[in-house]
Amino acid sequence: MNFMKKYLILFGLTFSAIIFSQHHEAEYDLETIAEGLDHPWGTVFLSEDEILVTELSGALRVIKSGKLLSQPVSGVPNVLFAGQGGLSDVALHPNFKKNKLVYLSFSESDDEQKSLNTLRVIRGRLENNSLSNIETIFKATPLRKTAAHYGARLLFISDGTLLITSGDGFNYRERAQYLDNHFGKILRVNDDGSIPDDNPYVTTEGALPEIWSYGHRNLQGISMNSDGSLIFAHEHGPMGGDELNIIEPKNNYGWPAITYGIDYSGALISPFKEKLGMEQPQKYWVPSIAPSGMTFYDGDLFPHWKASLFISALVPGDVRRLTLDGKNVVSEEILFNKLGRIRNIISAPDGSLIIATDGKNGKLIRVTPKK
């Protein structure tokens, strides 16, 4: 009898789990708006019906009225497409409608030392499917030999300055703790690449004046809330220890002195998980989810999702919706877990969500409420 009872309970639980997982699928429609993209990475809306997408392999593509234009935007600089590097993020100047300025981040080989490379950010004027008047806004130093951990996300914040995430380069993790380099930092520059006077380390001797915060690993998601008062960033941990942080200027986020992850070799990176003067994450993931992009949802199409953070994840491939109470994460919901590795997620002007899947045949998928 007990045996039967156990099986009935087990059956009931399994059935409930299936019903529960399908419940979310029923809440929305998924529409593929572009496919055949070569490792889509960064995405931004130019207007209600025009989207710019970067392909890691080096092309900047346009989707207009739901159709992927066959010709990529011309004038984009050559990139180093290797390892995790390539054409990465894209952002629009806050005054894009008037000045047509588009910002791109990418990895590139050094002109003189070809075996070395770095992260570079440029801006150019986008007109008639062509990028012109290209200027370098930022170039990370020192150069690196590795093709990994670039960070490379871009975000214009409410004061009109640009935040750039710069990863630790993998082999150079310890340098994230020092202020004389760009490894493992978030940087803040003016729209023309000059340094804002109120950056936290402008007057610190030996520190690079662009630095906004430090002690990061590989930040591939940065977003701000609707009134611009909170800036969220997530970073890949090693084996475990992915983090979501609220970024404030001058703060040290601890990598690699404190971490919840261990190295890919299995070795400890640090036996310490906290230290005075180093920030604790708002949330961390063990095992890793490989967070790859993030958006703060402020749209009207999904009222119950308003003020949630959406984080795309490469492993196992889903989106995490985090609900917040002020600065605190109060719950996590797993969505869209049947699309494979997800590279990015953004909010569209109409309140829908746009998901970019990873890989050689990447797709852009629009999420709208179920009709």
Next chain:
Amino acid sequence: MLKNILMFLVTVFITTFLLVSQTTVSNLIWLSGLGMPVDLFIIFSSIFHDIVSMNGKGAIPAVGLVALGMAVAFVVARIALIWIPIKRRYAYALAGGTALLAIVLLMPLAFYNLDLIAGARSTLGKLYLITAGVLGGYFFGVNLTTKED
């Protein structure tokens, strides 16, 4: 034959221990320099953690990597010894060093120049690991020598 196999396993374990402990200790030295409270307990517990974890949880078990590298290098050394008149202890020492050299140089080539063994990121670290291979190979050669020379 059985003794040689046993000696090979002991050699692999010694070399793996040297590799793992170097990764742990070099990491702890840096953390200590940063003002983190590294004490004896932390040192020993970290080494113990890494011996278990680098051989059980890592992407590639360190002991397997060392065993594979040394097996290939020792076979080549054994063949070379047929023609090259050199003491076995030195031949195997050279082979052990070459095995570790190959590990620290070839692994990054397979992973976008990433040094997956953290202790191998610096030149000094690479030299130490090669020395560990030399010591392991020498130990193996000496223990073969008593019977075969």
